[in-house]
Amino acid sequence: MKPIQVGLLGIGTVGSGTFNVLERNQDEIRRRAGRGIEIAMVADLDTARAKSVVGDKAKVVGDAREIIANPDIDVVVELIGGYGIAKALVLEAIAAGKHVVTANKALLAVHGTEIFKAAAEKGVIVAFEAAVAGGIPIIKALREGLTANEIQWVAGIINGTTNFILSEMRDKGLDFDVVLKEAQRLGYAEADPTFDIEGVDAAHKATLISAIAFGIPVQFDKAYVEGITKLSAADIRYAEQLGYRIKLLGITKRADKGIELRVHPSLVPAKRLIANVEGAMNAVVVYGDAVGATLYYGKGAGSEPTASAVIADLVDIARLHDADPAHRVPPLAFQSHTLGAAGKDLPVLPMGEVVTSYYVRIRVSDEAGVLAKITGLLAEAGISIDAVLQREADEVGGEGSTQTDLIILTHDTREGNMDAVLAQIQGLPTVLAPITRIRKEELN
Numbered sequence: 355m356k357p358i359q360v361g362l363l364g365i366g367t368v369g370s371g372t373f374n375v376l377e378r379n380q381d382e383i384r385r386r387a388g389r390g391i392e393i394a395m396v397a398d399l400d401t402a403r404a405k406s407v408v409g410d411k412a413k414v415v416g417d418a419r420e421i422i423a424n425p426d427i428d429v430v431v432e433l434i435g436g437y438g439i440a441k442a443l444v445l446e447a448i449a450a451g452k453h454v455v456t457a458n459k460a461l462l463a464v465h466g467t468e469i470f471k472a473a474a475e476k477g478v479i480v481a482f483e484a485a486v487a488g489g490i491p492i493i494k495a496l497r498e499g500l501t502a503n504e505i506q507w508v509a510g511i512i513n514g515t516t517n518f519i520l521s522e523m524r525d526k527g528l529d530f531d532v533v534l535k536e537a538q539r540l541g542y543a544e545a546d547p548t549f550d551i552e553g554v555d556a557a558h559k560a561t562l563i564s565a566i567a568f569g570i571p572v573q574f575d576k577a578y579v580e581g582i583t584k585l586s587a588a589d590i591r592y593a594e595q596l597g598y599r600i601k602l603l604g605i606t607k608r609a610d611k612g613i614e615l616r617v618h619p620s621l622v623p624a625k626r627l628i629a630n631v632e633g634a635m636n637a638v639v640v641y642g643d644a645v646g647a648t649l650y651y652g653k654g655a656g657s658e659p660t661a662s663a664v665i666a667d668l669v670d671i672a673r674l675h676d677a678d679p680a681h682r683v684p685p686l687a688f689q690s691h692t693l694g695a696a697g698k699d700l701p702v703l704p705m706g707e708v709v710t711s712y713y714v715r716i717r718v719s720d721e722a723g724v725l726a727k728i729t730g731l732l733a734e735a736g737i738s739i740d741a742v743l744q745r746e747a748d749e750v751g752g753e754g755s756t757q758t759d760l761i762i763l764t765h766d767t768r769e770g771n772m773d774a775v776l777a778q779i780q781g782l783p784t785v786l787a788p789i790t791r792i793r794k795e796e797l798n
């Protein structure tokens with residue numbers, strides 16, 4: 355059978371990995387796919403650099419639209435990134451009847467509904483394994499391997515940059531700003547790391563996971579997003595003393611009245627496997643009603659790990675290219691006509707409706723009755739305390755200090771309830787600084 359013809363848009367980090375791995379493993383890949391997969395054309399703004407990667411093995415062009423206009427190209431692989439030109443090119447490729455593979459989580463999380471609708475109308479595939487957790491085949495696991503299950507929740511470390519920063523903060527007892535500079539020096543964090551450290555990148559990925567796990571539309575605008583910039587070395591240390599590690603988790607969960615979709619720092623029991631995922635690695639736990647908890651671990655970024663996922667999508671397309679679209683695996687796991695209906699039944703819940711437990715650090719004056727007053731307010735709000743830690747004032751504020759940190763772990767409560775009682779506690783004259791509140795996930 356004639357090799358499937360691929361056009362690559364953008365040959366930077368992931369694009370060059372895709373080209374190199376396909377070249378290196380082409381025999382094995384052909385035996386798996388049942389036909390060859392040939393990168394026939396490559397578009398990049400820097401054509402000289404592109405030529406240095408592909409040599410004379412593919413035609414290099416400066417204008418991506420030349421690829422889209424070529425009737426011989428079956429699949430367009432978008433590896434440019436962002437919402438701008440990438441969106442236009444993906445929609446044009448679909449309109450031209452080409453299948454699309456993309457690693458662009460930002461594009462799909464924000465414009466996925468429009469893109470998947472256009473692809474369904476045209477009968478082409480939009481595949482995106484590389485968009486979530488890089489080399490980990492989590493999309494395939496959720497969409498196919500766990501298809502028997504009613505998924506209860508998914509929680510993942512799905513941003514390597516922030517996991518590297520948190521690991522370093524814990525290991526070395528350093529503050530966020532210091533470690534961020536080090537991460538930039540080592541090339542882990544980008545010059546503009548905003549999307550990573552503010553949780554936006556993880557929220558893009560969590561949004562895609564939520565759609566596939568629960569059969570709801572892609573709704574990035576409904577995700578709650580909180581990054582790691584306000585975390586202090588003290589909170590990481592206190593969490594450790596209480597038997598927890600702090601991780602930036604992307605969480606999506608089935609609740610009574612809808613779906614939780616949130617990214618924020620979370621305390622996780624140190625004994626959980628996911629709490630021990632260190633450095634730039636990613637890991638995702640999926641809890642299905644039949645299978646229980648399953649864990650997926652690996653590299654969430656990098657040239658060849660991400661290429662591994664891009665090529666897996668290309669193999670799927672090579673196998674399914676000629677199949678009736680109705681017989682293909684739906685891109686969002688559920689048949690598209692069911693998405694709207696499920697979405698209506700399962701709204702993404704506002705944060706005030708989320709039920710979870712909390713770590714609270716309160717800087718107080720070290721005097722009689724302070725702890726009793728605070729625990730009294732929590733009790734009045736029906737919030738049960740799981741553990742309390744109070745450090746010696748000298749240890750917290752230096753010798754002779756009259757201030758100390760009170761750390762309280764709570765059991766589950768509704769976030770709206772917690773917000774209200776924290777506002778009351780903040781107003782007490784013996785509370786001396788803004789309260790730190792970090793959510794806690796037992797993941798059991």
Ligand code: NDP
Pocket residue numbers: 363364365366367368369397398399400416417418432433434435436439457458459460484485488654655656657660
């Ligand atoms: P790079 O910046 O390394 O590569 C993007 C390439 O696209 C560059 O060579 C760029 O050229 C080129 N480009 C920009 N505009 C155009 C255009 N109009 N036409 C053709 N080429 C263009 O990005 P990555 O490879 O890191 O990322 C690609 C995608 O993969 C992104 O969506 C990213 O989020 C995603 N991703 C990346 C991962 C990673 O580890 N890097 C992991 C998972 C997903 P120039 O440099 O000259 O601007």
Ligand code: HSE
Pocket residue numbers: 487488512513514515516550555654655656
């Ligand atoms: N910036 C992302 C990360 C790259 O740090 O995980 C992979 O999506």
